[in-house]
Amino acid sequence: MHKYKLKIEYDGSNFVGWQKQNNGISIQESIEQAIFELTGEKTIVFGAGRTDAGVHALGQVAHFDLKKNFNIDKVRDGLNHHLRPNPIAILKVENASDSFHARFSAKQRTYEYLITNRRAPLTIKKNKSWSIFKTIELEKMRYEANFFIGKHDLQAFRSIDCQSNTSIKTIDEIKISKNNENLNISISAKSFLHSQVRIMVGTLVEIGKGKITESITQIIKSKDRTRAGVTAPAHGLYLVKVNY
């Protein structure tokens, strides 16, 4: 078997998410279908991050195996051809070693969350950023964000649907940058709980608005989902990078 590694960009707006589901079209099955049309082989595509419905990717990584050996640039161009008009683009194809697994070999995942903080609604960035009207105090958010760094039990920051055995996760890095009305919250970790990034962002935003006055440390300690903030909408979230 020949193993191929993909770097993928997509607009998640009209998909049910990365993973195959019964209620609509997923990124995963769209790529599997394109591989079948290109190569005649039925295969499973394994992604590094199982992004939810509406979540975007600038650098999702996935792998799949084929019996035949194909030129990697032809695979990239061929898959892009068969993926049209879906808003999914194969940025890069590489040959990968037998032991490589997009999900299990990943050492770090980086997500970015985009916020537009202004009175006017979104036009060009509609469904690409979270529109927040009320002024957010950046310094408060930045101060509290630091307390996420390190190893914690993040029970308070997981969706009730989360099926992970453990809620102990290690946050490697969290950066908040601002350019005029645009906020970018970048979070890196080996792995995340279900909806973790969106609940972290929702909580930081409510801290920035003054709606939550508890500290991140207190909320983490409480292990109580109701003390954390809202789950930020999916359409502001981007899977940007996966390191191996």
Added chain:
Amino acid sequence: MHKYKLKIEYDGSNFVGWQKQNNGISIQESIEQAIFELTGEKTIVFGAGRTDAGVHALGQVAHFDLKKNFNIDKVRDGLNHHLRPNPIAILKVENASDSFHARFSAKQRTYEYLITNRRAPLTIKKNKSWSIFKTIELEKMRYEANFFIGKHDLQAFRSIDCQSNTSIKTIDEIKISKNNENLNISISAKSFLHSQVRIMVGTLVEIGKGKITESITQIIKSKDRTRAGVTAPAHGLYLVKVNY
């Protein structure tokens, strides 16, 4: 009468352009309709730049007159409310003097043109940037772009539909910046001929691809539209700023 000045952002994808036409919805009439719904007054909205179908704006400027005096922040929020779900946002409303005219008082307009130069098709930037597969030589484009600066007869760079009496225009500035796969061509002038920016961009791109080998100076001198390049697609163009 009270005069109001607007700063407007829009996604031009699904409009026939700024100006009212018979074949679809324009930005202009959408704003006039919102003003009517908010104030009960019928008025004409005059824009600084009559952007074509598919062209976007980050900083279009317009003005209109009303009999009544309204609080400018309430006009902004009220128009944004009535403009929903159109992808048109009123970023700012100001009171303007009687002599102000969004179109005729403008001293300089700046357009930016976005290009994504990569093999993979667009996803998140679909209809927001011109997708070019073939490698463009940036330095060639930059060198030739300088020869647009100053006062020239730009007969070769106007659409056959252009109704302007003169084709003599002065380009104040042209800057080409690159960030990985993303090119941004920024062009400033007091005013432009019909499709001028898009023909300038199309010509520079063909120079960057090696498809056009004539210099910009030679093409300008020829006054021949057929010697210039293609008209770059509308969806890469943004009206970003108007100075008064």
